[in-house]
Amino acid sequence: MAEKSNNFSKFLVIWLGEFISSIGSGLTAFALGVYVFQTTGSAAAVSLTTLFAFLPTIMLNPVGGVLADRYDRRLMMICGDLFSAFGLVYMLICFQTGGLGTLQIYIGVTISAVFVALLEPAYKATITDLLTPEEFSKASSLMQLAASSKYLLSPVLGGLLLSITDVGTILIIDISTIITTVIIVAFIRKSLPAETKQKEKLQLLKDMKEGWDVVTGDRGVLAIVVLISVSTFYLGLLQTLISPMILSFSNSKALGMVETISATGMLLGSFIIGIRPLKRYASTMSTGFTLAGVFMAFLGTTINLILITAAGFLFFCTLPYINTSADVMVRCRIPNELQGRAWGLISILSQIGYILAYACAGILADNIFNPMLIEGGLLSGSTGRLIGVGPGRGIGFMLVISGVLVALLGFFMRSVKIIQGMEPAVNTRYSEHKQMPQKQSAKKGA
Template structure:
């Protein structure tokens, strides 16, 4: 690699470092709010409601953020998105300073933060393409996922410990401080980097249609994105319900430990992807990792046993970087760079509709259907309950088990879609150190 290439990759590493710090901060807040809301209400549906409010605005605004990422300086958009997202956190902190924050107040705060954070993701993904060569994409994917894993790996341990000595307000203040770090790093990366922006300033509607056209004309990419709706629904099950499942029989400190141990699987896989370069058979890697993730997800919900939960959680998370890397490569190499901001925005809103469905339905489904069926003398206590138990969180466990098996089915169906397999040439997986 030449000097210019080295400089670009160093900028990418610096950007990932800022993302790592940001992920720690947002992870601390996410963990703390999840525990706070569940302890105040005792309902899984309250936690999934807050998750939905934090997720939905950013998802709906993603296509518009994608247009902005192709039209304006992508690094500037990241700075504005990160910086203004602090307003939502400050609002929740003010509400807490007056006593307790109500559920609707927390909802407003996370919604405001999500609106501004929506500017970051399309710009960040497009910046990766600006800085790196195609040969560096798979390694870059591993480093990106490594920075993102901090939300699950580092944050829960920190938050679980801090909640024993302080309260949610300290967690929010730490998150606000990490935003300043992230903005400073992005400013440093932006210095000396020529913005790649569109020279033709079309209307937002026309830009949006351009992104839609680029996505729709590639049948394989479109099929992959649509398949992501089902995949994200099943993944959303464990993401939205693991907190109430574990808090149903232990405390927040053990939840933090379980989350960190489980997420270390993502760390191991991300480090591996950062050291090797996958060259072929991305479709096979994708479907195999999703199938195994489904099996491990089912094991995660099997019993109220921390060793079992941590073991299957570790294996589940270890599969996600391989799936994400494969998805990222198959899409990135089949979409022109000049429309990637718009396309990534569209991909975000389409493929993650499954998360919206999961966050809006699974909480009430767990509280009012599955949990009552697996309490002592419940409808399934004498059958399924003899296998997985009949404690307070066993209904949630059953829901996670079912979602895991359905993810396995989705992975098998995905592999048999011809247009997706044609996104690359067939062959065995080839890796280089």
């Protein structure tokens, strides 16, 4: 029991470091999004910034997963965080010299994203290193809480900072949070086990194939990954276009407040799961998707900031339930020694939807949907009567369509027997783990 508590304490130290880093990353993402939109007026430019910040990490996650299974996972986390600062330093230099354009931003966020690929699989695999299956749900909710800090704290801080300072200051703050995180993880690393190191020669393609076999060989895991990938396309549209939609009729300070208050929904959901862990994962995930779709659709129907914030809050409330359910059902099906490469592959497969959304969201908004809902536009006399016409209303219509499709996806999940059948496997894994200490005690007594 003491060892179990001690390991969870070590995990909390690592989590604290990533929480701090996430706040810094969120500040930079918010500031760059506002900066790009205000200097270009283009939703496409904003979505391209998001794409370049996301695509390298997703494409290289399988490689990072293989390395996380071969080498010290905490060292991988330190290297990933530290080297990701190179891209921030590059953008800071460009800004100070007056040369920070969209091209320089694309290059800077790409450099950072390449090294984040080393961090994420190692971070996820560390949970399985340190914790018991009974603690997976609580740890997953804490990880989501740390990740949500970029939506919870960073937007309001970013909005306030941009009203009194500039992008350069925010880049400096982000670099400082990375340094703090590296120091925290390095401090705790000596007391953490480094047990995943396989001694045979590194064979990248072979190891990646092993991860592929683990994921595709389990029909339940593969089904969850495919469904999540479909949903991330619509979630990616929301993530990319909410800023241009609000900035089209308001300012960056209001945007920061809306995003921060909305994201407290994720804080509430994560907190509830932390004190009352989930028991029915499959049904929770499908219900979460249905409700998330309803709230997303409502969010696109109005330009009233209070109603947008309320819909956003309820939308974010559902995310911890969706993510925790999927995380635990998948985690309990994968052997610990293959966790890194499996999560690396799952990252790229489950988030292909994000890549597609980031690539096309701005183009669809600027060239198709927004023109249809301006005065005299194709849908101004029909759909426009329901959700309004003017700047950003085409983006609102995109969110309505996306929300309806996400809600339908949630209903569809209830009929997928493969996913529903994973529930007993989770319970079995928990029961087996509870019996292990008794077996070990019996051996010691013998």
